[in-house]
Amino acid sequence: MKKNKISKNWINRQKRDIYIRKSNIEGYRSRAVYKLEEINNKFTIFRDGLKVIDLGAAPGSWSQYISKNINNCKLLAIDIKNIETINNTYFLKGDFLDEIFQEKIKKYFNKKVDVVLSDMAANTTGNKNLDSIATGELCIEAMNFSINILNNNGQFVSKLFMGSIFNEIVSLAKKNFKETHIFKPTSSRKESKECFLICKKLF
Template identity: 35%
Template sequence: MTIGEGPSGRSRGGKVRVKTARKRSTSSTRWLERHLNDPYVAAARAAGYRSRSAFKLKELDTQFNLLAGIDRVVDLGAAPGGWCQVVLEHRPRARIVGIDLLPIEPIPGVVLFEKDILDDDSEAMIKAALGGLADLVMSDMAANTVGHKQTDHLRTMGLIEAGLDMATRLLRPGGDFVAKVLAGGGDSTLTSALKKAFATVKHVKPPASRKGSSEWYVVAQGFKGLALGSPAPSSLADEHAEPPPA
């Protein structure tokens, strides 16, 4: 079997092995080999999902019942569309709006915008497409990396905080927010804002998230109806299904 620019084959254990090609780095070869042997990649392909991350949302839904009874959903950083597919599968009559800087192939039943969430008119466009306040705002966003670990982390956390800021203006009281976060420092501001705005805040790593990845997911449920910057209520509930990333 030939993949890319180099030959590959299967070992006796059934795993695909990829030889390093002249124009492919060793790290790229390792990534490709891991991708080809990933059971979630195979399962996503078999199920017709656009990405393996669809299973992360499915696993989070199993644990937190995120998709039950929802009618309006926003997907921030929606490309390539796997999360929208899962929502549509569970709630075919829901109004689903996805937005991403990258183009997304059309999904019947989903409104998609190729746009930066930080643009001044993005919020108004999403609200108009929703036709009301959202029951769930999802974010699988991550900033483009520059190769410097600390800088990449801070850039991604800043993008996540921007997603939360938008979520507090899109959600109905009682609604939920789920977002990818990164383990490590620099997220105390985000955690504080989540505790203030939601009844419960939990950090989890779904099985579909690669063990070697620094990504976690935050699931914030029971939106209090407070935009960021509003006075905090007198009592807060802070629960964790797993210890928060440190």
């Protein structure tokens, strides 16, 4: 397909997408917010007073959702990219895969946290299998980090893609958490292999 045809299709799809329209009206920076809302409605992740880490937070709609809906939350947002300021949210810019950066995150809380969210996604290459592996590796790194920083009743929520690394990730989750669920929100595009892993309570 020619380049200008692809971008026309992209523009048309953006116009038709009800979640993009809704996010513009409600003042959210991305349609991704509705995935988190659906996850929270189904699995009750949030309550007031929680300590939360939002990995891969840019442009910031998940952090916006938490900041608007959860009272007295201590929220730390992380991304390689900059994000515009969000109320009641502390932002740290850096590469989550960097061990020194992970130490910085731990230092910020200096104690266990209640929720680790990861919507991190690797840059796409066009090869769906390679893309799912790269994002799967981010998910595994986020899970290993969570196991160290979550309190016993903590929750871990992460994006992942169906693909060759999927079963490995799910069995790792089952080894470490008492409850694990896989969920595809209605707001996640049907044609995408994206789904979410929801884990509760460490063994």
